[in-house]
Structures are given as structure tokens and as C-alpha cells.
Amino acid sequence: MIRLENLRKSFGKRVAVEDLSLVIPDGALYGLLGHNGAGKSTTIGMMLGQVIPDGGRVLMNGHDVQGERAAALSQVGAIFETPSFYGYLTGRQNLEIFCNYSCPVSREEIKEIVELVHLSSRIDDPVRVYSHGMRQRLALAQALLPRPRVLILDEPSEGLDPEGIYEMRELIRQLHRDFQLTVLICSHLLAEVEQICPQVAIMRMGKLLFQGDWRNAVHPNRTLEQFYLETVKGIEV
Amino acid sequence: MKLFLRQFYSELLKLFARKRTYMGFGAFLAVESLILLLLQTPKAKRMFTQSMTQHGLDFSHYFSGLTLAYVMMTNTVFVLGSLYLALVCGDMVSKEVEDGTMRMVLSRPISRARILLLKYLTCVVYTWLLTAFIVVSSVLLGILDRGLGGLIIVAPWEHLFAFYESGPGLERFAISTGLLCFMMLTISNLGFMFSCFNMKPASATVLTLSLFIADTVVRNVPYFENIQSYFLSHNMAMWMQAFQPTIPWMRVLHSVLYLGAFDLLFLAIGAFYFARRDFKS
Numbered sequence: 001m002i003r004l005e006n007l008r009k010s011f012g013k014r015v016a017v018e019d020l021s022l023v024i025p026d027g028a029l030y031g032l033l034g035h036n037g038a039g040k041s042t043t044i045g046m047m048l049g050q051v052i053p054d055g056g057r058v059l060m061n062g063h064d065v066q067g068e069r070a071a072a073l074s075q076v077g078a079i080f081e082t083p084s085f086y087g088y089l090t091g092r093q094n095l096e097i098f099c100n101y102s103c104p105v106s107r108e109e110i111k112e113i114v115e116l117v118h119l120s121s122r123i124d125d126p127v128r129v130y131s132h133g134m135r136q137r138l139a140l141a142q143a144l145l146p147r148p149r150v151l152i153l154d155e156p157s158e159g160l161d162p163e164g165i166y167e168m169r170e171l172i173r174q175l176h177r178d179f180q181l182t183v184l185i186c187s188h189l190l191a192e193v194e195q196i197c198p199q200v201a202i203m204r205m206g207k208l209l210f211q212g213d214w215r216n217a218v219h220p221n222r223t224l225e226q227f228y229l230e231t232v233k234g235i236e237v
Numbered sequence: 238m239k240l241f242l243r244q245f246y247s248e249l250l251k252l253f254a255r256k257r258t259y260m261g262f263g264a265f266l267a268v269e270s271l272i273l274l275l276l277q278t279p280k281a282k283r284m285f286t287q288s289m290t291q292h293g294l295d296f297s298h299y300f301s302g303l304t305l306a307y308v309m310m311t312n313t314v315f316v317l318g319s320l321y322l323a324l325v326c327g328d329m330v331s332k333e334v335e336d337g338t339m340r341m342v343l344s345r346p347i348s349r350a351r352i353l354l355l356k357y358l359t360c361v362v363y364t365w366l367l368t369a370f371i372v373v374s375s376v377l378l379g380i381l382d383r384g385l386g387g388l389i390i391v392a393p394w395e396h397l398f399a400f401y402e403s404g405p406g407l408e409r410f411a412i413s414t415g416l417l418c419f420m421m422l423t424i425s426n427l428g429f430m431f432s433c434f435n436m437k438p439a440s441a442t443v444l445t446l447s448l449f450i451a452d453t454v455v456r457n458v459p460y461f462e463n464i465q466s467y468f469l470s471h472n473m474a475m476w477m478q479a480f481q482p483t484i485p486w487m488r489v490l491h492s493v494l495y496l497g498a499f500d501l502l503f504l505a506i507g508a509f510y511f512a513r514r515d516f517k518s
Contacts, residue, residue, distance in 0.1 A: 052515060088255055089251070093254075098342070101342055103240065104243055142341070
């Protein structure tokens with residue numbers, strides 16, 4: 001379970017996240033939505049201990065990310081909008097390096113995950129020759145090693161072609177189904193989130209506007225995009 | 238401990254798999270070879286002959302591999318050494334932040350203190366390797382060219398005049414390597430500190446070099462002679478005292494402690510900043 005309690009963060013005078021409390025239950029497929037500058041990336045940064053909150057706390061499976069970083073993040077995997085790797089090293093070396101920061105994994109485990117993300121034929125090539133889609137799949141592989149319970153995906157479909165978006169969507173569904181992962185997806189692509197996530201949180205200017213099952217909150221036949229716009233617009237009125 | 242060693246291996250792999258890491262080694266070899274070539278010119282030989290015959294020394298014995306190695310070292314170690322140490326150590330944290338890989342590392346269950354320790358140890362390994370390479374390559378190139386022979390040291394600015402046979406000469410080189418390895422760490426620490434700040438890798442390198450050059454320039458202004466011992470470059474030059482007939486160990490120890498205190502200070506400032514900064518895309 002991911003629990004955010006009264007989270008606050010400012011950069012200078014600009015308030016990025018304001019008194020954010022959110023609970024993402026175990027095994028949920030959860031979407032985090034908001035326009036640019038809404039505070040989504042800062043929130044994810046605080047969840048992963050990359051951004052230090054001004055107040056409040058993040059609990060991952062009951063452990064405080066700031067106080068018990070190792071325990072809190074030991075079962076969390078994450079990918080970011082623009083996955084970054086050591087381009088001069090091979091995909092396999094990159095995976096081994098990132099795994100060494102958690103706990104070492106066997107060659108068999110790496111092989112299994114690499115097959116899962118369909119990178120087997122290129123895993124020993126230098127990452128600098130990878131396409132964006134391959135980098136995204138390598139990022140997913142590193143997030144899945146060692147086996148996490150929570151997966152945080154920041155714009156996982158960003159920059160992918162339609163086929164790549166479809167593959168990524170199916171992969172996320174498969175991971176959730178086969179490994180019962182808690183998945184948090186932060187995305188601009190509302191149609192994508194609509195197809196994957198029954199539950200969403202909507203942020204605007206650092207504030208949480210909505211959290212929960214969006215289908216229960218709208219009339220039948222309404223899309224997530226319509227619900228999102230109404231929610232965000234509602235606050236403007 | 239096993240995990241720590243694996244993580245350290247990963248850091249070393251990241252550093253030594255990069256081509257630019259070897260630029261320093263290549264540059265030293267090229268400049269040392271050039272100096273060696275220029276020392277073969279009649280004018281250079283004439284100067285050596287004059288200097289040696291003034292002191293009643295046999296030119297053919299003392300114009301040797303060890304003497305040439307000393308000349309190559311003194312002319313390259315601070316200028317090129319500071320450049321490449323600043324380049325590599327100034328990159329150590331800031332390049333990963335700039336490339337975005339630091340965010341990937343920080344999403345792992347590893348503390349910031351451990352990340353910094355691993356990176357710092359990598360800096361230390363690079364510094365020691367480069368410094369040892371400078372000494373070993375100078376000596377080897379010198380010996381290949383002129384054979385072992387005796388060693389003569391003439392450095393009036395360090396009040397240094399000494400000559401040795403090959404055995405004691407090599408011993409002095411060994412002592413100076415140890416001192417140099419420690420003293421060059423100060424530049425690495427300075428670069429590493431700036432690397433922890435929120436700045437581009439190039440800025441960290443330029444700032445490190447600027448401070449070191451400013452320290453050297455000001456130190457050489459005659460008016461500041463009485464405060465020389467406070468300058469970093471003065472204390473770093475203490476490695477040359479290893480070639481004194483009687484090594485002034487107390488002076489050397491003073492410099493080691495002085496530089497050690499600065500090393501700790503630079504490291505502490507870098508660590509303090511790194512522990513408190515936010516990492517965002």
C-alpha cells in the first residue's frame with residue numbers, strides 16, 4: 001500500500017504540492033492525472049525519496065520513505081518519462097548495475113525479465129543504439145528487478161508509436177494480473193489511463209481534486225477525458 | 238560487505254568503461270614523450286652538461302632515465318594532473334544528475350550517503366591510478382630512452398639540490414609517488430565537492446581549475462611569500478621534498494595534515510549539499 005500523508009513541497013515561492021493525502025491500496029491499478037506543473041512528478045519524486053518534502057510523509061508498505069528508505073523502497077520499481085541509462089554499456093550491464101543498488105539478482109532472473117519485455121535479442125548491445133521504445137522496455141525491465149510489489153510508472157507511453165503504446169499497455173496489464181503488483185501510472189494520455197486504471201487521482205496546481213473509482217463518479221457512457229475536464233474546470237469556476 | 242563491493246565494482250565499471258576516462262592517461266603519455274624528445278636537442282643537452290659539470294658531476298651518468306623522468310614529472314603533474322582530475326571528479330555526481338541516471342539510482346533502496354561514499358571511493362581510485370601512472374610512465378619512458386643511471390635534482394624554487402645513484406633514486410621516486418597520490422586528492426576532493434552542487438559538469442570542472450590556478454598564481458606573487466604555507470598548491474608541492482637528501486618529515490607531515498583537513502572539509506560540504514538537494518527531471 002502507498003500512503004501519502006499531508007505531503008507538502010515548495011520550490012522557492014512556488015507551491016508544487018499542497019497538503020496532499022492519498023491512499024493507493026494493495027493490488028490497485030491507479031492513475032495519477034494532472035496538467036503540466038500540477039505536481040505529479042514532484043509527488044512521484046517524494047514517493048521515491050528523490051525530492052525531500054517540506055512536510056508530511058510517504059509510507060510504502062508501512063515504511064517511511066525518508067526515515068526507512070531501504071525498507072520502503074526495497075519492493076518498489078520505477079520508470080521515468082525519459083529513461084536514462086549508461087549508453088556506453090550494454091543493456092545487460094545496465095540491468096546488473098541497477099540491481100546491485102538493491103540486491104544482486106541471478107542471470108536466470110535477468111533472462112526471465114528480459115524475455116518478458118521482449119529484449120532478449122538486443123540485451124547485449126550498447127544502450128546508445130537502442131530506440132526509444134527499447135529504452136522504455138529496458139526501463140521496465142530494471143523496474144521489475146528484483147521483483148517489486150509496487151510499480152511506479154511516470155509517463156510509460158511517452159514517445160512510443162501506437163504499436164509500442166499497445167505493447168506497453170498489455171505488458172502493464174499482464175504484470176498486474178500475473179504478479180498482483182500495485183501499479184501507479186502517471187500520464188497525460190487520458191485514453192491510455194482510461195483503458196488501464198479503474199481508479200485515479202486528479203491533481204491541479206499541487207492540490208488533489210479527486211481520488212477514487214472514476215467510473216462511479218460519472219454518468220454511464222462518459223469518458224475519463226470528459227470527467228477529467230469537468231473536474232479540473234469545476235475548480236476554475 | 239559483499240553487496241558494497243558489488244556496488245563499488247559497478248561504479249568502477251561505469252567510470253572505466255567510458256573512453257574519456259582514459260584521455261588523461263593518453264595525454265600524459267603524449268606530453269611526456271614530447272618532453273623526452275625535446276630533451277634530446279643539443280640545446281637541452283648543453284644546459285644539462287653545464288649544470289652538471291658546475292657541480293663536478295659526470296654528464297653521461299646523471300643525464301639518465303631517472304633524471305629525465307623527474308623533469309617530465311615536474312613539468313606535467315600539476316598542470317595536466319589538475320586538469321584531468323578536475324574533469325573526471327567534477328563529472329562524478331553532476332554528470333549522472335545531468336544524464337538522468339542519478340534519478341534511476343535514487344529510485345533504488347540505497348541511501349544517499351552510500352551513493353556518495355561509492356562515488357568518492359571511485360574518485361580516490363582514479364586519482365591514485367592516474368598519479369601512479371604519471372610516475373611509472375615517466376620512469377619507464379626515461380629508462381627506455383637513457384637507461385637507469387644516476388638521478389640529479391635541481392629545483393632552486395624548492396631549495397632542492399640532490400643527486401643519487403639509481404637504487405636510492407628509485408626509492409625516492411617511490412616515496413614521492415605515495416606523497417603525490419595523497420596530495421593530488423585535494424584537487425579531486427575540490428572537483429567532487431562542486432560535482433555535488435546543483436551545477437553542470439563543465440561548471441564543476443571550470444570552478445575546480447579556476448580555484449587551483451588562482452591559488453597557484455597568488456602563491457607565486459612575491460608579496461605573499463610569508464603566507465605561502467597557507468596555499469594549497471604550496472602544500473601540494475611538498476611531494477618534491479621526497480627528493481631532499483634528508484627528507485623534512487615534519488614539514489611533510491604538516492602539509493599532509495593541512496591538506497587532509499581541507500579534503501575532509503570539501504567532502505563534508507559536498508555530502509551536506511548532496512543529502513539535502515532535490516533530484517528532479
